[in-house]
Amino acid sequence: MSIPPTIVAFTRDTWKWEWIQLMKGLAPADKEGNYKRVPSQKNNAHIQHPETLVNRSKNELPFLIIGRSCPWAHRTWLVYILRGLQNNIDLKLATPDPQGGRWLIEPNFMGCKTLLELYKLCRTPPSHRATVPTIIDPKPKGKNNPELLGNESAQLIKMLNDWPVKSNAINLFPKGIxxxxxxxxxxxxxxxxxxxxxxxxxxxxxxxxxxxxxxxxxxxxxxxxxxxxxxxxxxxxxxxxxxxxxxxxxxxxxxxxxxxxxxxxxxxxxxxxxxxxxxxxxxxxxxxxxxxxxxxxxxxxxxxxxxxxxxxxxxxxxxxxxxxxxxxxx
CATH class of the missing domain: 1.20.1050.10 (Glutathione S-transferase Yfyf (Class Pi); Chain A, domain 2)
Structure with a gap:
């Protein structure tokens, strides 16, 4: 049995409208339909008191949170691996929750089940989206709560390249070039x-x-x-x-x-x-x-x-x- 053309046309128009509504939430666009990435609330990634990082105990190491599928997080993971930062920064894995539109932390960390909860624990402004990659210092000097050191990948890879290490590590941002x-x-x-x-x-x-x-x-x-x-x-x-x-x-x-x-x-x-x-x-x-x-x-x-x-x-x-x-x- 063939489907009447009017039903096909109605379905097409309805689906197109619904698709546009879904896309508005997923990927904002301008009037011409060009995708426009939402500007990140840059946290000015920084290393405060680098001299305190070299001799941290394992439980006090700053940690890098990544998602395996995220290409922006992949950048930081690569620098982490190539510079041999395993003894200087702890690596945590977040997993996407498509239904909830959030990142889950499994197992729970610092009493937090989601990345958003961890951001709140760091007293991060609500304007900062809870995204990966993220670097957090659990024991910042002079503070009682964890501190978000950065969550913008282009900044973080530079910060990780400058991260203090005891042994020689590759410099991925050499002078001269x-x-x-x-x-x-x-x-x-x-x-x-x-x-x-x-x-x-x-x-x-x-x-x-x-x-x-x-x-x-x-x-x-x-x-x-x-x-x-x-x-x-x-x-x-x-x-x-x-x-x-x-x-x-x-x-x-x-x-x-x-x-x-x-x-x-x-x-x-x-x-x-x-x-x-x-x-x-x-x-x-x-x-x-x-x-x-x-x-x-x-x-x-x-x-x-x-x-x-x-x-x-x-x-x-x-x-x-x-x-x-x-x-x-x-």
């Missing part, structure tokens, strides 16, 4: 890191086309840069610029291409980027921060307006994705 690192980071943040979300959360065809065009143009610029001065984005040295880009590109085939429609070109169409990602993934410790199955579960399972069926697709594990041969090499 800091301006270049900043320029690359600004390009990637707006058009690639945020660009994939502007594709996925676009409300109109034009908004999507504009975001996609800018995204792939910027990838072409990175490809040219790697061709001229690789193996890393800023030359011979691994830097914060690489840290900024990796979490986005490692999620490409699992999430951003299929769910966010970042599909104008496959990533292997950029040979230097393809090799760069493989090289980064091979760094000891990096593989353990990557889990495509978790990413698919959390993105496809949580973003109902983009995946109303709630069906979570199967897919290869991250090692198979990264280490697969591009068609041009076969």
């Amino acid at each position: 800091q301006d270049e690192i900043k320029q690359c980071s600004e390009l990637m943040q707006s058009s690639i890191n945020d660009g994939v979300y502007r594709c996925g959360f676009a409300r109109t065809q034009k908004a999507y086309e504009d975001a996609s065009s800018e995204l792939f143009h910027s990838l072409s610029l990175i490809e040219k840069k790697l061709s001229k001065q690789g193996p890393w984005i800023c030359g011979d040295t691994l830097t914060l610029a690489d840290i900024m880009l990796f979490p986005t590109l490692i999620r490409w085939e699992s999430v951003y291409a299929p769910l966010f429609k970042c599909s104008a070109k496959p990533l292997w169409a950029f040979p230097k980027i393809w090799e760069w990602r493989k090289t980064f993934f091979s760094i000891p410790g990096v593989k353990n921060t990557c889990d495509a199955n978790v990413w698919r579960r959390d993105y496809f399972g949580a973003l109902f307006p983009l995946n109303p069926s709630n069906i979570i697709p199967n897919g290869p594990n991250i090692e198979n994705i990264v280490n697969s041969l591009a068609p041009y090499t076969r």
Whole structure:
């Protein structure tokens, strides 16, 4: 039995209206349908009294809270691993609660079940959204309550790069190329890191086309840069610029291409980027921060307006994705 055209048209119009209402809560947009990320209430990430951090007991260490699926938290996790901060900062895992729209802390920590409760314990202003990544000092000097040291990823990766350690650790923001690192980071943040979300959360065809065009143009610029001065984005040295880009590109085939429609070109169409990602993934410790199955579960399972069926697709594990041969090499 066929469905009457009037019912089909009514259903389309109703669903479109409901979709727009859902998108208003998920991803604010301007009048042209371009996704506009809500500005974060920057907490000016800082290290107060760094001399007190080196000799802290295990129970008094500041802690970094991350979510495995969050690309912004992934940045901080990478710096944490690459600089060997395991003895200087404790790592806590928060898990998303799509139904409640919050981050859960399991097991409970400092009497808190959610990240929001922990923010309140730190007496953080209500204007600060409870997001990951977050660094909290449980025993700040001269204070009786825990202190939020920062929750803006671009600030936190710099802070973690400056974190006092007893042994030598890699410097991801070396003098001499800091301006270049900043320029690359600004390009990637707006058009690639945020660009994939502007594709996925676009409300109109034009908004999507504009975001996609800018995204792939910027990838072409990175490809040219790697061709001229690789193996890393800023030359011979691994830097914060690489840290900024990796979490986005490692999620490409699992999430951003299929769910966010970042599909104008496959990533292997950029040979230097393809090799760069493989090289980064091979760094000891990096593989353990990557889990495509978790990413698919959390993105496809949580973003109902983009995946109303709630069906979570199967897919290869991250090692198979990264280490697969591009068609041009076969």
